[in-house]
Amino acid sequence: MPKKALIITYYWPPAGGPGVQRWLKFVKYLPDFGIHPVVYIPENPSYPLLDQTLLDDIPEDVTILKQPITEPYKLAEIFSKQASKTISSGVIPKVKKQTAIQKLMLYVRGNFFIPDARKAWVKPSVSYLSEYINEHQIETVITTGPPHSLHLIGLHLKARLGIKWIADFRDPWTTIGYHKKLKLSASAAQKHEHMEKQVLTTADHIIVTSGNTKTEFAAKSNQPVTVITNGYDYQQLPKTVKDQRFSVAHIGSLLSERNPKALWKVLGELIQEYDDFKEVFVLKLIGVVSDDVLNKIRQFIPENNIDIVGYVTHKEALVHQRQSQLLLLIEIDSEDTKAIIPGKLFEYMVAETPIVAVGPPDSDVEGIIKSTNTGRYFGYHSEPELKAHLFSSYEAYKKSTLATHPIGLQQYSRKALTQKLAGLI
Template identity: 40%
Template sequence: MKKVLIITYYWPPSGGGGVMRWLKMSKYLPGLGWKPIIYTPENPDASVVDESLAKEIHPETEIVKTPIWEPYEIFRKLTRKKKGEKFKAGYISEASSGDWKSKLSVFIRGNFLIPDPRKFWIKPSIRFLSKYLEENPVDLIVSTGPPHSMHLIALELKKKFDTPWIADFRDPWTDIDFYNKLRLTKWADKIHRNLELEVLEKADHVVTVSPNCANDLTKVPGKRVEVINNGFDPEDFEGLATSPDEQFSITHFGAFNRDRNPAVLWKTLGALAAENHDFKEKLRIRLIGQTDDSVIQSIEENGLKDNLIQMDHLPHKKGLAELAGSQVLLLPINDAPNARGILPGKMYEYMALRRPILAIGPTDSDFAQILAETNAGAAIGFNDSSGMKAVLNNYFMLFREGKLQVQSASVDKYSRKNLAQKFISLVEK
């Protein structure tokens, strides 16, 4: 077997979307002739933990860990959080408009922790991996970010070993939705952009998750950025037989931050509930996972408190089982400058469940194109209240008739197995 070193911050028992891309990709690499070697922190400060994901690791995977020091306890003291309290996804957006201590924490994060709070793991990792690679050569190095500190580790290894290196951008760096909220000085902004450009220049290949993200990352003349989508693992859906809810349930799974709060949805649901007693009685809004307080507040302000069901983060397969029974699957996109390129990993799992998807975001986006291509659901603009009302009325009518379903097609191209093959074809080409 050939060997690939994958440098990733997110790995089980950490949970959430950041883990899935390379946990699932590595699962199918041995069948394609590649042995995955995972380099990851021994003690990460993960926002979500999912012990069940350890079962997903392929038995031929080698896992190498070293300790990491992160400044999060300092941040907790500064922002008056309890010791060990988890930082929610979207913390920067929330803190950037908070009190002066929260704003100070964001300023420190953006201007002194470059590129991110995991920067203190860069030098120890370079030392450790330099020695490791001298004794255990590999055929390929992959770094996946964010956190983009992972790319800076690979950058230095590339200079020492000249091993082929692929930089994988699961999310952008200077084009990410919260970048303009980091309260950056001109000096810090220049450092971020220079480091990003060096990674893009020195990596042998750059891959990302959507066409719009690829366009944003095409900053080096003549250098192409390849798209390897996220996807779904068919094995996760074996035996997942659940009958649809008897209620008109609209379910979201995963982190639900302030920037994703779909005001048009809550306003429209509130209006429909006020107009139609049956709609009010049947409606259930289920939010599974970390949810920002602003989302709950919006729901309650629209008279939907009694329709809301909140659940803590669930192990991955239990979460899928909950989703499988939902009448509608909610996919809100961050209302941010890069919204057209955002393709949430959960979208592909929603598609595999073959329940109607209600997506909220730009209708000329990558996610809207995939939903149309696969006939998996509807995409509604951030402020399109009439379009939202029409879709919800149609979904509710079909629900009452027992006909709410989708005839999706071409979904299998987004299976993790097929995407792993696409990745290896890129490598071997």
Template identity: 30%
Template sequence: MKKALIISCYFPPQGGGGVQRTAKFVKYLPTYGWKPIVLTSKKQIIPVLDQTLLEDIPSDTHIIRTRTLQPRIPKKRNMIHHLIYVISIPDFSIWWIPFAVFEGFKQIKKEKINVIYVTGDPFSSYFIGCILKFFTGKPLIIDFRDAWILDPRRHVRTLMKWRDQIEKLMFKICVKHSEKVVLATPSMKKDFQKYFGSIKHPEKFITITNGFDTEDMEKIENVKKEKNYFNLVYTGSLQSVSRNPSYLFKALCLLKTDNPEIYNKIRLYLVGNIDEKYKQLVYKYGIKDCVKLEGYVSHNKSLGYLKMADSLVFIMESQNNVRQITSGKIFEYIAFKKPILALANQDSDASDIIKEIGSGIFANPIDEKDILAKLLYLYNLWEKNVEMTQLSLENISKYRREGLTKKLADLFEKTV
């Protein structure tokens, strides 16, 4: 069996959506003739743990956890924290590089590694792959979950433009010296092909999306359903200004005023880490009896909420030029084949997936009246026990993790 060195700074039991992509690749690669050797950080960087993700990894998987000098930076930073940020280019995980390179070199020689695969962010991980390729000659594949320099959400402060120029140079070096570049969305692929058109052939860029694992459906932690209520569920974090639930809250406030009878039959479950300011809005709009703040739960329990729901709420970035941004949650949403209330720009990869499956209805994410109208539409379907539409099962199946991992294994084969 051929071997792949999988370099991922974040790996189970650390939680989060980005961790799941790598974990599922590691789970299914042996099915397609590849043994993964995982190189990761010993230190818990992500502030959440999810043991259920670790249980998903085959017990015989070789996982090397190395030291790192990466600091934990609090939200409220002092001058020392700011200084560490300034010298940590492109990110704080740069302090993992010497330990990862040392251990990676040992494993390549010991295990006779055939290919090096690196996923980011953190984007500094790509340099580990580049250094190992330089010293060993092994082919390098880099996987962008986010687009780094080409991410439309990226903001460059005026005083840090010098840092931005350094990161752009690092970005080009990593892409130039990789054999293949994997992108998580079709629009990311187009953006990369355009940006690197002069130095890399378009065929070197490959799209492998996120997806859902059918085996996860067998390990769901059941969540008790409130009967006689129209149960809406949103899973995922609400931490950034761009992914904003406030207009949904306003819509519920309008409903409470205009039609309290229907309002009292609706429950909205927000499952995941939620910014304190959004929690305060729930009280401001007087909807705390309707909105249930469930906090962060294990992956298996989050699936339990999706199973329990009558309809799912999908909230996406509302600013312009975010076509390439696709939350990994959308794939688990479509796996449950339930109606989706999509508060999203229709010109996006995420929206294309919802349209392709035929499972959603769109509302303007910054228009509470439009959101309320679409919410009432779904409510009336639920009350009458009417199916919203005919789903495309064929299109759903192409987002299964097994098939997506086969695409990665095939890419490994073509590269070695």
């Protein structure tokens, strides 16, 4: 008889975005390793992005439990639907450009909803799941955050039932970039740190997605910490043909601070200096892009060379990855973001499209790209090197020799990663 593991997650199809993929794929492959997943999700969530196509990826034999959740973001929509959607999706405008409503919402979110806006789901979930766990002989509970309030469900279940509890952190807690933008009072910041410490010191095992986060958490807890990155899954896609134009594509959200002036500047210079480059180059923006980033891009790149595609389904995003000539991966230039490894990186690596990444030095992303030979990584102030690389890539595109030669990708397959998870369970 397979072992049962209860997975507590907020993001689940039809939610869109990268937060869904990790546990959707773990659930897909866990039965191959003798584990039956039971997935606990909110009945009436407020998802900022939807992707109905992901419903097709849910395994037929998975057990899914649902309970109602109180969603403050739905109430906030009464005052400003756009501000609520923007903040809930993680796109926080710069302080100087925040409206009064946005400032108020950020203050309320940071100081009254600790650790996050889904805190009201904790108490009823603990009550419901305590009975379910006893009745169905659940052996392991796994919580995944953000939202980090879900870890509090695991904390209380551990205290009440003494069950084995694994806490999965897709992102850090108190050191993630947006945490500093929540206008936290000293008291609120202290509460976050206290909750984080409780989780890190009580969970039987902690899973993180990057080496830098492992280092951070290992300094805060004596509990074992294991790195299980995100990964790629094999997808049946229609045959794709590379874009005829020299397309440089960014897929995913571009937050206000994910905005490398050096990149936009050198692309603008190449457009000005080479008429043939200007004729064929296009910057494809696929996903949510903040106004701050768009305004900066338009300072250097003409509208004729910009294609704003907007949000697309996951399957459509995979097609764009394969069609484009280069793939951009951009992270905020901050010490706090060295540990962030976007889930799309692993899909980029198997897309047979070279990656151009821009971010902070010594990041986990830099190490992965170098070790897999899937692209080049640059700092925010590497203008000459970045310009030279983009131009050499353009020259290779003209000769039809622009390609990647990756190595060691199998370790990042979803099935291989799930085998590692199954070992912990």
